[in-house]
Amino acid sequence: MKKTTLLLFFLFLSCYFYGQKGFGFYGVNEKRQEVRFKFVNNLIVFPLTINGKELSFVLDTGVNKTILFSLLASDSLGINNVERAALRGLGNGRPVEALLSRNNTFRIKNMTSNDQTLYVILEDKFDLSSKMGVTIHGIIGYNLFRHVIVKIDYNKRKLVFYNPRYFEPEDCKKCETFPLTFHRNKPYIDAKVQLDDTDKDLIDVRLLVDSGGSDALWLFENSKETIKPPTKFFNDVLGEGLSGTIYGKRSRISRFVLGGYRIQKPTVSYLDTLSSFNARKYKARHGSLGGNILKRFKVWIDYPNKRMILKKAGSFKSGFNYNMSGxxxxxxxxxxxKEAEQSEIKLYGGSNSQTSSMDQLNFVTSYRYVFxxxxxxxxxxxxxxxxxxxxxxxxxxxxxxxxxxxxxxxxxxxxxxxxxxxxxxxxxxxxxxxxxxxxxxxxxxx
Structure with missing residues (x-):
């Protein structure tokens, strides 16, 4: 009888763990996992293990596919069930060639998934590592978020992954909850903007929630009759997308309103038509909400319940800066x-010495070569x-x-x-x- 009970328990545990699509927690009592992250240029970089190899990925709510940039990393991954594919994103270039691999195992501490699909870019023109100054192997979004609830604590550089079965929102009077709508597995939030101080009315906009975008806001010119090109701007390189360099106009708007939160004079980038061609296919979208605003909050991203919870955690009045060098x-x-190596000699003075009781001489004794x-x-x-x-x-x-x-x-x-x-x-x-x-x-x- 005891053996039968134990067998049933392990069968239940196995079904709970392996039967899930997407990420699941080890065991039935696992409630949360915490992971530290690096914060580079308003982007979240955290460790993700793929087929037993730990890599560095950007946490990006703006993507619905998991993408690996480097074939050098995939050589030791043993990627499975490979076929050819093409990916297209922001930018005005052609689609990029990729390998589509299914049934890969992803793990974050005690969270794992055995059914993950992975796209491996054959020629990494994106080269995110060189642009960020830290090694980045890829980006992940929907495939991670769809079955867990994620808290992003930008100040503490910490991610908390919650099992939805046990998650209870914090008792937080200063928090505000926003519904998310989804299109092609990407989350959108409704907000308002005031483009100019002379405007009397706020404009309703639907924005992609994009933790993988380092800017504060993107807007698409003429995506609404009232979203006109800015009068004061300068042309700039806004970043790199899968399909090439993203160009546009960098400017400011008078006000950004998200529920009860009001942010004055945030920077905004207006993407040119070619760079944003694919993004504009979703006609209800007017732009993106990026990391330079999200980082001013504690953020709970809850795909299972189609909502996002925010609590103010930073200043709304400063920090909307941009590159002024070009x-x-x-x-x-x-x-x-070639670097000099210094040695030290400590000189001890007597009681009548006018110098300190211990002086120190530094001098070069040798050189070394370092990368x-x-x-x-x-x-x-x-x-x-x-x-x-x-x-x-x-x-x-x-x-x-x-x-x-x-x-x-x-x-x-x-x-x-x-x-x-x-x-x-x-x-x-x-x-x-x-x-x-x-x-x-x-x-x-x-």
Whole structure:
């Protein structure tokens, strides 16, 4: 009888665990899992294990497919049931070739799924790792969110995955719940915008909830009669999509309203028609809500119950900055750098000494060679301060503001170019065999 009971229990456990589609929790009593993440350029990067190999993925509510960028990573994954496919996303280029693989095993701590579909891009023109300065193997969205509830704590850099069977919303008087609508497995939220101080009325908009977008807001010109091109803007490279570079106009709007939350003067990007062609196929969509707004909240994303819960956790008044240099910087591998190793001699003075009881001398005794990061210019916006100074795409940074470029990480460089209007920037670059020096000032256009 005891053996029969144990057998039934394990059969029930097996059915609960393996019978689910999407991610499930080990055991019937697992209620939640916590995972730390890196926050880079308003994007969430966290560890995801695929077929036994731990990789780094971007958590992206704006995608309905799981995509691996690098075939080098897939070589050791043993991906299953492979066939050819094509993917198309934002950008004005052609679809990208990919391999479609089914029945892969994904794991996040004690959450796992054995039925995951994975797209592997054959030629990684997207190259997200070089643009972010950290290794990123892919992006995941709907396939993770569809059977769990996810809390994003941007301040603590922590993800909490809840088993929907046991999830109870926090007793939170300052929280607000928003319904989500779905189209092609992507979540949309309804909000309001005031484009200009002279506008009397707020415009209703439907926005893709896009944790994989680093901007605050995107809007599609003329997606509504009242969404007109901005009067004050500058042309900019807004990012990279699966189908190529995304271009558009960078501007500000007067106000963004989401339920009871009111955000003044956020930045906004208006995508050009070619870059947003595929996104515009969903006629009810007017743009995207991105990481530069989401990071100001604690966010509960609840696909099973078609809702999102927000609690204010950051300032609405500051931080809507943008790159004022016109330079798109990317990581460009590593180089060997000769560094001095210093030794110390401690000198002890007597009681009558006028020096301190212990002085210290530092001197170079040897050198070592270490690998340090290299950064290059991927794009220059025409008419920008960097363009006017004479910098060009392909230039390799040697120093920035008198500091060797390798002493910065990419996030620090992003911040430097967003710091303040009229800030002076000195750079030394290598162009071919030439070493050139330039200086310019950051310029606030909007």
């Amino acid at each position: 330079i798109t910087v990317v990581y460009n591998g590593k180089t060997l750098v 340090r990061p290299v950064y290059k210019i991927a794009n220059i916006v025409p008419g920008s301060p960097a363009d006017e100074a004479g910098l060009k795409a392909g230039d390799i940074f040697m120093s920035i503001n008198s500091q060797p470029a390798f002493k910065y990480d990419l996030e620090h460089i992003f911040g430097l170019f967003q710091e303040r209007d009229n800030k002076r920037i000195w750079v030394k670059v290598k162009r071919g065999i030439e070493v050139l020096k330039f200086k310019f000032r950051l310029r606030k256009e909007i």
